[in-house]
Every structure is written in structure tokens, then in C-alpha cells.
Amino acid sequence: xxPESSGEPWFESIADMSAAxxxxxxxxxxxxxxxxxxxxxLNIRLRAYITVTREHALRQARRAEKEIQSGAYRGPLHGIPxxxxxxxxxxxxxxxxxxxxxxxWVPEYDATVWTRLSEAGAVxxxxxxxSEYAFGHHSAFPEPVNPWRHDRTxxxxxxGSAVGxxxxxxxxxxxxxxxxxxRYPAHVNGVVGFKPTYGRVSRRGVVPLSYSLDHVATLTRxxxxxxxxxxxxxxxxxxDEHSAVCPVPHFQAxxxxxxxxxxxxxxxxxxxxxxxxxIVSVTRNALDVLSGLGARIEEVHLPYVEHSVAVYTAxxxxxxxxxxxxxxxxxxxxxxxxxxxRLRLGSVIPATDYIHAQRMRxxxxxxxxxxxxxxxxxxxPARATRAGYPDTSDPGAAATNLPDGRTLDTxxxxxxxxxxxxxxxxxxxxxxxxxxxxxxxxxxxFAGRWFDEPTVLRAAYGFEQATDWHLYRPPEPPMxx
Amino acid sequence: MSENPHVELxxxxxxxxxxxxxxxxxxxPALQRSLAxxxxxxxxxxxxxxxxxxxxxxxxxxxxxxxxxx
Numbered sequence: 001x002x003p004e005s006s007g008e009p010w011f012e013s014i015a016d017m018s019a020a021x022x023x024x025x026x027x028x029x030x031x032x033x034x035x036x037x038x039x040x041x042l043n044i045r046l047r048a049y050i051t052v053t054r055e056h057a058l059r060q061a062r063r064a065e066k067e068i069q070s071g072a073y074r075g076p077l078h079g080i081p082x083x084x085x086x087x088x089x090x091x092x093x094x095x096x097x098x099x100x101x102x103x104x105w106v107p108e109y110d111a112t113v114w115t116r117l118s119e120a121g122a123v124x125x126x127x128x129x130x131s132e133y134a135f136g137h138h139s140a141f142p143e144p145v146n147p148w149r150h151d152r153t154x155x156x157x158x159x160g161s162a163v164g165x166x167x168x169x170x171x172x173x174x175x176x177x178x179x180x181x182x183r184y185p186a187h188v189n190g191v192v193g194f195k196p197t198y199g200r201v202s203r204r205g206v207v208p209l210s211y212s213l214d215h216v217a218t219l220t221r222x223x224x225x226x227x228x229x230x231x232x233x234x235x236x237x238x239x240d241e242h243s244a245v246c247p248v249p250h251f252q253a254x255x256x257x258x259x260x261x262x263x264x265x266x267x268x269x270x271x272x273x274x275x276x277x278x279i280v281s282v283t284r285n286a287l288d289v290l291s292g293l294g295a296r297i298e299e300v301h302l303p304y305v306e307h308s309v310a311v312y313t314a315x316x317x318x319x320x321x322x323x324x325x326x327x328x329x330x331x332x333x334x335x336x337x338x339x340x341x342r343l344r345l346g347s348v349i350p351a352t353d354y355i356h357a358q359r360m361r362x363x364x365x366x367x368x369x370x371x372x373x374x375x376x377x378x379x380x381p382a383r384a385t386r387a388g389y390p391d392t393s394d395p396g397a398a399a400t401n402l403p404d405g406r407t408l409d410t411x412x413x414x415x416x417x418x419x420x421x422x423x424x425x426x427x428x429x430x431x432x433x434x435x436x437x438x439x440x441x442x443x444x445x446f447a448g449r450w451f452d453e454p455t456v457l458r459a460a461y462g463f464e465q466a467t468d469w470h471l472y473r474p475p476e477p478p479m480x481x
Numbered sequence: 482m483s484e485n486p487h488v489e490l491x492x493x494x495x496x497x498x499x500x501x502x503x504x505x506x507x508x509x510p511a512l513q514r515s516l517a518x519x520x521x522x523x524x525x526x527x528x529x530x531x532x533x534x535x536x537x538x539x540x541x542x543x544x545x546x547x548x549x550x551x
Contacts, residue, residue, distance in 0.1 A: 246541035310526040345515045348496055353523060451541050
């Protein structure tokens with residue numbers, strides 16, 4: 001397998017396309033039309049989008065074209081076609097949350113993140129497929145197809161955003177990440193998924209799953225593009241009560257400082273034990289790459305991770321049940337089976353468990369704070385598993401049969417690798433790091449201290465630039481998918 | 482962590498009724514199963530007593546002390 005350098009415009013990075021737009025080598029309308037045509041051609045086979053906003057996109061593109069031609073260039077997202085997960089409110093545009101509970105909801109307001117991307121000049125191509133309310137599965141909204149292997153999952157829950165970016169149906173996209181929903185799809189689709197610090201990006205207008213765990217995530221093909229998108233959406237929003245009042249650094253400017261002397265920790269157990277053999281190999285190679293770049297690699301113990309499943313469950317499900325309290329009683333028959341079962345469980349978890357788990361998060365947070373005083377970043381697999389089979393199984397199933405023949409505790413996988421950074425609120429990014437023997441992508445995760453996204457991005461960028469995994473593209477899908 | 486304690490169906494039904502969840506009787510075994518799974522998961526957690534804890538949101542000031550930036 002070799003990295004593709006097709007030169008196709010839809011696979012350009014945001015950084016390169018914005019340079020072409022700024023210098024007027026291409027026009028926003030021209031690129032919007034190319035992208036819309038590509039979406040029309042591929043979406044019927046890959047199912048990344050629920051709603052394609054052709055007219056809206058062309059209107060925004062014409063406006064961007066006029067502004068750029070008149071010298072009013074807004075910055076690196078001006079005229080760039082993007083996609084939004086369909087739980088992000090968009091004024092006048094259907095926001096379904098991939099649910100039949102309120103499938104034709106047309107918000108009267110924009111989520112803050114979309115307001116900010118619009119102000120940066122971005123063009124909205126459409127709204128992407130997700131799991132029902134970001135945590136279930138509804139047959140009316142089938143999961144996108146993994147473009148690398150059509151019999152494997154495209155990940156949950158921001159799968160449409162990840163597939164769209166991986167296949168050149170968008171230059172970048174937003175997703176949400178409550179327990180890894182932005183980073184897991186990045187892992188299985190071979191793109192970059194970034195969840196910044198809790199509070200760094202407003203969630204106003206992003207339909208909540210679990211208040212204290214929800215984050216907005218970026219999906220891009222490069223780390224630089226993640227920095228560009230984060231720059232546009234970061235910053236205090238008084239309409240999100242958990243939005244942090246803090247300075248917003250220039251994320252892209254700090255990418256290029258190199259990682260010589262960077263203190264990198266890895267947890268041996270979560271990296272090499274009970275982990276897919278191909279992932280062990282990929283992660284070992286990644287540690288060698290980082291070491292070769294001058295990072296100081298040391299083994300660490302990740303505190304309280306063994307409790308992350310219990311704490312995550314006791315926090316997330318009652319919060320989700322609270323969000324959907326009325327719908328559980330009055331519209332239960334319109335939920336998919338997975339979401340409904342989880343919501344009912346969340347409804348009967350005692351308040352004392354919820355409070356106890358929230359207090360446990362304080363212990364976790366303090367322990368990670370100590371850890372990040374000794375290490376700049378923690379690196380490890382994005383997950384212990386490669387892309388499995390699509391998630392249409394029994395929602396109560398406790399085991400997953402893996403493509404490598406092993407059986408894994410389903411409940412364990414997400415919280416221990418991804419959800420732990422939602423529980424403590426620290427920033428974490430997944431970047432392409434290799435492939436399984438079956439040809440499915442595998443990701444590497446970097447996490448860092450709160451509000452220190454620049455260091456997390458810098459470490460990820462150093463690794464990305466020393467490898468070529470971010471340059472591989474999935475094959476064009478055959479017509480019979 | 483993964484033991485599966487017995488949760489009686491009658492108690493699950495009574496709990497659902499008390500909370501006015503309106504769970505059809507055909508759906509009760511699924512709730513019984515997931516509740517049993519949950520109880521098994523959190524059993525160890527209950528042995529830990531986190532004292533003097535604050536809300537779990539971390540602030541910029543707690544990390545850097547002020548708002549001067551990096």
C-alpha cells in the first residue's frame with residue numbers, strides 16, 4: 001500500500017486550499033460545485049450525509065467569492081466547504097439528530113460553533129450522519145459505510161463527519177465527542193479527530209447527550225487543519241455555562257517548534273496488553289518515531305482508569321436520561337432500541353451513584369493533574385481494537401467478537417481509551433498511525449494538560465510530519481455498495 | 482468488575498412503575514439485564530470514598546493561576 005498523491009482538489013488540505021482561494025487560483029463557487037458534485041456521486045454509496053445543503057452552500061460560496069475578489073479576505077476558512085454533524089443546530093436547516101423522535105426539527109438559531117465558522121467564511125455542504133442522539137442506532141438512519149472496508153464499522157457517533165472527510169466529501173467537519181465519538185471514527189476512517197479541553201469550545205446549540213462530558217470535536221485530514229478549525233470555534237461563549245473564560249492562543253503558530261525534549265508518557269498495560277496485535281505493532285513504531293524525533297519517552301501509570309467504565313456509565317446515562325426525560329415517557333416508541341434501553345437504564349440509576357461518580361471524577365482529575373506536571377503528553381492507542389463489525393447488535397451485549405478472533409468486553413473499550421479524557425476534560429487528538437493487516441486504518445492518541453492544546457497539537461504534528469499515514473486515501477467505492 | 486448480580490424482575494417492574502417510566506412488560510427483561518450489568522460494574526466503585534470533592538469542572542485559573550496566557 002502506498003500513499004496516494006492524486007492531486008484531486010477534494011483531497012487538498014484546508015491549509016493548501018485556503019492558499020489557493022486567497023490567491024484567487026480557484027474560486028469558492030468553483031470549489032463548492034466540485035465538492036457538491038462529489039457528494040452527490042458518493043453519498044448514495046457511503047451515506048455520510050443526512051442532508052445536503054446545495055443551495056445554501058452555493059449562496060455562501062458566491063458571497064465568499066465576492067468578498068475575496070473585493071479584497072475582504074476573512075482568513076483560512078473563507079470559502080472552504082465543511083460539514084456539520086446533524087446534532088449541531090443550523091438555523092433554517094433540518095437538524096434531525098438521526099432520530100425519529102423529532103426528525104424534521106428546523107432550528108430557529110445557529111449553534112455557536114456554526115455561527116463562528118460562518119463568520120470565518122466557511123461554506124456548509126450539509127449535515128452528517130450520526131448515531132441516534134449521538135448514542136444509539138436507528139434503522140431509519142443507517143450507519144455510513146467505512147470506505148476502507150465496507151463490512152466494517154465507520155465508528156460512532158460522528159461517523160458521517162469522519163467518512164465525509166476521509167473520502168473527500170468535505171475538507172473538514174465538526175462532530176461531537178462525549179466518550180470518544182469524535183476520535184473513534186477518526187481511528188477507523190484514517191483521519192484526525194480532535195477533542196479540545198472541556199470549556200474551550202462552546203456547546204450551545206449542540207444537542208446535548210451528557211452535559212458534563214460533551215465536547216465539540218474537529219475532523220480533518222491533517223493536524224494543521226485541526227488547528228485552523230479550532231482557531232475559528234474556540235473562545236468564551238456566555239451562552240454556554242461551562243464555557244471557559246481564558247485566552248485563546250494561536251494554535252497553528254506553535255505547531256512547528258518540534259518535539260525535542262518533549263516528555264511523553266505511555267501506559268504499558270493499555271498500550272501492549274490485551275490490545276489488537278496490529279495496534280501493538282503500530283504503537284511500538286510510533287513510540288520509536290517520537291523517540292527518534294527527540295521526545296523523552298517514559299512509562300506511566302494512568303490513575304483510576306480501571307474505574308472509568310463505572311464512573312462513565314454512572315455519569316453519562318443519568319445525564320442522557322435527564323436530557324430526554326419527557327421523550328422517554330411520551331415518545332418512547334419513536335426511539336431506536338439501543339437508545340431507549342440506555343435511556344431507561346439511565347432513568348433508574350440512583351442519584352447517589354451519579355453524585356458518587358461525579359466526585360470520583362475529582363479524584364481522577366487531580367491524579368491526572370499530577371501526571372501532567374511530569375509529562376507534556378500521554379500517548380497510546382486510540383482504541384484497543386481495529387474497526388469491528390457495524391453496530392447493529394444487541395444493545396445489551398457485553399462482548400464484541402473482534403476481527404482478530406478475540407472476544408472483548410464491549411463496555412470496557414470506549415471509557416478506558418477515549419472516555420477517560422472526557423471524564424477529566426483534558427484535550428486529546430487521534431491521528432492516522434498505520435493500518436491493520438486487513439487494510440483498516442489505526443490511530444494514535446495524544447492527550448495533554450488542560451488548555452494546553454498547542455502542546456498536544458505540536459506533538460501530533462511532529463509525528464504526522466515524520467510519517468506519511470495521513471496521505472493515504474481510501475479507494476473510490478464501487479457502484480454496488 | 483464484570484460479575485452479573487441477580488436483579489429480580491418484580492423489583493425492576495416496581496421501580497419502573499414508581500418512576501412512571503411506562504416500560505412495556507415485554508421490555509422489562511432487557512431493563513433487568515442491563516441493570517444487573519450496571520450493578521456489577523459499579524460495585525467496586527462504591528468501595529472508594531472520595532471526600533471533600535468539588536464539581537468536576539477544571540478552570541483555566543486552576544491550571545495556570547491567572548489569565549495571562551502561555
